[in-house]
């Protein structure tokens with residue numbers, strides 16, 4: 001017991017002589033904040049780019065044949081400076097959208113896809129893609145994809161369309 005007492009007393013004295021209270025608090029703060037930030041980094045990156053493992057094998061997002069575009073009608077943002085799930089710089093994503101259900105050829109499952117338009121720049125003009133699966137005539141506006149969803153955004157000027165996976169569709 002005496003050995004431990006001596007040992008801890010010596011250690012405590014040595015720490016007290018070689019450090020200030022402020023210095024210890026600073027080191028403690030850096031350790032706590034640094035430690036808290038490390039596990040957040042990969043999560044934040046994953047949230048910026050939600051991708052599904054099978055996407056790499058599922059085709060070319062710049063091609064109209066790409067599986068996510070089964071119900072699209074518009075210019076593919078992938079060809080317009082954005083990507084299949086993000087708007088090109090300087091445009092704004094429409095808050096209202098057309099929803100489709102497309103089959104992923106790699107895992108054979110159906111996914112709900114949201115076709116958000118990107119708004120605020122003149123129409124892109126590249127990679128026009130009209131697949132229209134499940135589309136109904138415009139007089140059935142609730143079931144038509146031939147709608148400018150930018151009408152719900154700050155700018156009504158349509159630029160291109162994205163195809164964002166919302167989730168797995170229920171099997172019927």
Ligand code: ABN
Nearest residue numbers: 073074146147148158
């Ligand atoms: N949702 C694509 C689109 C935009 C403008 C007009 C028709 C279709």
